[in-house]
Amino acid sequence: MNGVPRKSAPKQSDVARLAGVSQSAVSRVISGDVDAGRIPPETRQRVLDAVKELGYVPNAAARNLRNKRNRLLGVHTFEAVFPHARDDFYFEFLLGIEERAEEIGYDLVLFTSTGASDGRRRIYRDGTNRLNLADGSVLLGVATDREELARLWHDGYLFVHIGRREVAGAEIPCIVPDYESAAARIVESLAARGHRRLAYLREGIEQESYDDRRTGYRRAVERLGLVDRSPGFGGEPWLSEAWLDELAGGPETAVVAESIRLAEGLRAGLAARGLSIPADMSVAVLEGSGDEPGHRWDCLVIPRKEIGRIAIDALVARVENPDRPPVSELVECDLVAGETIAGPRETR
Amino acid sequence: MNGVPRKSAPKQSDVARLAGVSQSAVSRVISGDVDAGRIPPETRQRVLDAVKELGYVPNAAARNLRNKRNRLLGVHTFEAVFPHARDDFYFEFLLGIEERAEEIGYDLVLFTSTGASDGRRRIYRDGTNRLNLADGSVLLGVATDREELARLWHDGYLFVHIGRREVAGAEIPCIVPDYESAAARIVESLAARGHRRLAYLREGIEQESYDDRRTGYRRAVERLGLVDRSPGFGGEPWLSEAWLDELAGGPETAVVAESIRLAEGLRAGLAARGLSIPADMSVAVLEGSGDEPGHRWDCLVIPRKEIGRIAIDALVARVENPDRPPVSELVECDLVAGETIAGPRETR
DNA sequence: TTGAAAGCGCTACCAA
DNA sequence: TTGGTAGCGCTTTCAA
Numbered sequence: 001m002n003g004v005p006r007k008s009a010p011k012q013s014d015v016a017r018l019a020g021v022s023q024s025a026v027s028r029v030i031s032g033d034v035d036a037g038r039i040p041p042e043t044r045q046r047v048l049d050a051v052k053e054l055g056y057v058p059n060a061a062a063r064n065l066r067n068k069r070n071r072l073l074g075v076h077t078f079e080a081v082f083p084h085a086r087d088d089f090y091f092e093f094l095l096g097i098e099e100r101a102e103e104i105g106y107d108l109v110l111f112t113s114t115g116a117s118d119g120r121r122r123i124y125r126d127g128t129n130r131l132n133l134a135d136g137s138v139l140l141g142v143a144t145d146r147e148e149l150a151r152l153w154h155d156g157y158l159f160v161h162i163g164r165r166e167v168a169g170a171e172i173p174c175i176v177p178d179y180e181s182a183a184a185r186i187v188e189s190l191a192a193r194g195h196r197r198l199a200y201l202r203e204g205i206e207q208e209s210y211d212d213r214r215t216g217y218r219r220a221v222e223r224l225g226l227v228d229r230s231p232g233f234g235g236e237p238w239l240s241e242a243w244l245d246e247l248a249g250g251p252e253t254a255v256v257a258e259s260i261r262l263a264e265g266l267r268a269g270l271a272a273r274g275l276s277i278p279a280d281m282s283v284a285v286l287e288g289s290g291d292e293p294g295h296r297w298d299c300l301v302i303p304r305k306e307i308g309r310i311a312i313d314a315l316v317a318r319v320e321n322p323d324r325p326p327v328s329e330l331v332e333c334d335l336v337a338g339e340t341i342a343g344p345r346e347t348r
Numbered sequence: 349m350n351g352v353p354r355k356s357a358p359k360q361s362d363v364a365r366l367a368g369v370s371q372s373a374v375s376r377v378i379s380g381d382v383d384a385g386r387i388p389p390e391t392r393q394r395v396l397d398a399v400k401e402l403g404y405v406p407n408a409a410a411r412n413l414r415n416k417r418n419r420l421l422g423v424h425t426f427e428a429v430f431p432h433a434r435d436d437f438y439f440e441f442l443l444g445i446e447e448r449a450e451e452i453g454y455d456l457v458l459f460t461s462t463g464a465s466d467g468r469r470r471i472y473r474d475g476t477n478r479l480n481l482a483d484g485s486v487l488l489g490v491a492t493d494r495e496e497l498a499r500l501w502h503d504g505y506l507f508v509h510i511g512r513r514e515v516a517g518a519e520i521p522c523i524v525p526d527y528e529s530a531a532a533r534i535v536e537s538l539a540a541r542g543h544r545r546l547a548y549l550r551e552g553i554e555q556e557s558y559d560d561r562r563t564g565y566r567r568a569v570e571r572l573g574l575v576d577r578s579p580g581f582g583g584e585p586w587l588s589e590a591w592l593d594e595l596a597g598g599p600e601t602a603v604v605a606e607s608i609r610l611a612e613g614l615r616a617g618l619a620a621r622g623l624s625i626p627a628d629m630s631v632a633v634l635e636g637s638g639d640e641p642g643h644r645w646d647c648l649v650i651p652r653k654e655i656g657r658i659a660i661d662a663l664v665a666r667v668e669n670p671d672r673p674p675v676s677e678l679v680e681c682d683l684v685a686g687e688t689i690a691g692p693r694e695t696r
Numbered sequence: 697t698t699g700a701a702a703g704c705g706c707t708a709c710c711a712a
Numbered sequence: 713t714t715g716g717t718a719g720c721g722c723t724t725t726c727a728a
Contacts, residue, residue: 011721011722023699023700024699025698027721027722038697058721061418062722063721063722064412064722065410065412065706066721066724080447098458101460106460107457107458109456109457110455110457110458112449129405132357133418151403154403359705369715370716371705372707372716372717375707375708376708388713407706410705410720411705413704413706414705414719699726700725700726700727700728703722703724704722705720707719707720708719709719710715711714711717
């Protein structure tokens with residue numbers, strides 16, 4: 001005696017038998033197919049009663065097999081979600097994803113089974129694409145695997161990617177923060193404050209999202225006739241001591257950094273040279289969520305939660321209408337004022 | 349031209365045709381059925397080649413329908429996960445759940461579709477139990493719905509609950525922190541330090557997990573012949589100003605609080621009376637994750653991550669062997685030393 | 697209005 | 713060693 005009622009799940013035929021109707025009648029009642037084969041209220045009620053009595057619940061797998069639909073959306077991250085969730089990278093995205101999925105009545109599958117031993121996750125393993133289980137998937141991750149992305153696309157699998165990813169020969173539908181415009185607006189705000197000579201602090205990462213920042217920055221600088229002679233602007237990543245010396249003595253009055261990490265490094269380097277932010281140097285950062293602990297940088301805000309929501313909407317739009325062409329969407333980033341921008345100091 | 353290759357997924361029969369074998373041969377090769385119907389390497393290879401050429405991937409729904417298994421574990425929370433995930437309540441549980449699921453090759457379904465408009469989530473809605481989609485589910489949440497739990501159990505659905513929940517007429521399999529033992533050990537450590545007169549600070553929550561703490565505390569106090577004349581020990585929740593006065597002037601040298609919240613309240617109340625922790629009063633807390641910000645309380649540590657892992661193991665054990673009776677598991681809590689316990693002050 | 701029956705893609709059994 | 717075949721539970725014609 002283990003106390004567990006181990007009845008096997010009732011099926012439509014059981015319901016049909018109990019209700020004294022045919023299985024197809026049950027199906028019609030269950031799937032609420034209003035137009036097709038109108039069921040008289042009285043029959044309908046008999047079926048419903050039988051459903052209740054038996055505790056019948058439709059079998060998702062069978063439905064799926066027939067309908068090719070699940071109301072199941074996949075979420076594939078190329079790294080484990082939760083360990084990173086805390087540091088806000090995945091977190092806000094997931095918040096939006098969950099929120100929107102709940103609103104529109106979809107469930108979410110977290111594809112965890114695909115974990116390889118190295119901590120990376122692969123979509124295709126021993127030839128099986130688990131993602132097929134869902135009606136479509138949202139992919140995200142820093143270490144996106146391009147090959148898998150390409151294959152997925154070529155297989156005609158329905159997905160959207162959070163963050164821009166370019167793959168030759170495929171048009172990956174992406175939901176992307178509009179870094180280009182945000183970077184440009186940051187440059188504009190600096191110019192409006194009177195800054196003419198800027199420096200750019202570049203990460204050592206080659207990725208689309210950084211390309212976008214760089215493009216936006218470069219174009220704005222050129223368009224506004226500003227000057228940037230920094231190595232970062234030329235393509236050199238990170239900050240060297242030599243360059244910090246040069247910066248400290250040079251005519252630049254503002255720096256735009258690609259990341260908070262770089263900005264922090266800059267702050268330390270300047271401090272070591274007796275300079276402070278923003279009195280001696282204004283600094284803006286092309287990254288942020290608007291609520292970082294520590295210094296309040298002037299920065300852009302990646303609307304992560306909204307991106308998550310939009311990703312779900314974009315995905316579902318295609319799930320529910322597969323003829324719809326896949327499109328990428330650019331999501332505007334807000335700019336938040338911090339305490340690291342001031343007017344240009346007087347020339348030394 | 350939308351650039352999307354919309355080929356419908358190839359199936360086994362396509363592979364079979366291309367390889368010039370029967371569909372069942374393909375099935376045997378694919379599902380790697382080693383023992384049954386040994387396939388000669390050469391046939392096998394032909395199939396594999398065809399699979400590769402077509403980019404064949406097994407259809408999960410169909411497999412499911414056949415096998416009655418998904419390698420899909422449900423996670424049902426009675427509230428939205430991510431908004432709360434941060435404050436560590438769900439978070440660490442999910443960490444363990446994800447980690448373990450990944451290790452053993454299961455995917456996770458987050459049941460979000462069940463969200464009602466009031467923010468609560470219901471398992472049964474319009475007679476459909478979405479959980480059926482998964483092979484079994486882990487349930488968790490502060491606001492567990494007892495009725496749904498009971499119904500789920502009566503329907504013979506496979507699940508485990510994180511945290512103890514008692515429901516009349518059902519034996520809910522739970523993975524539970526061993527609060528009773530931890531509370532007892534905390535009392536013991538206080539007694540070992542020389543404390544004879546204790547006070548108990550009680551939350552206004554009636555829930556199994558608090559019952560366990562109370563039981564453990566009470567039994568230890570009685571067993572060790574200690575004295576507790578506090579209202580909390582008697583069943584009165586929270587701390588009144590009157591009692592704080594009494595405590596400040598009374599013979600008690602140590603307080604055991606059910607939550608950090610209460611302990612913080614106590615600290616403030618004592619401070620207002622010129623008393624400090626632990627110099628004038630030792631305090632231990634029956635809650636914690638070992639890394640709270642702020643004061644370092646002497647407390648127990650709920651091994652949330654481990655509980656998540658154990659929940660998955662317990663669930664999968666039953667998924668893979670449904671005859672196995674459902675069992676609850678008690679998980680030991682560590683005690684962590686903080687800065688809030690000292691020896692008893694000399695009597696005033 | 698109802699029911700019979702044909703599959704969805706797969707696995708597993710049975711015969712050859 | 714192979715292939716034919718019977719379903720898994722469901723939806724959806726098509727006939728009655």
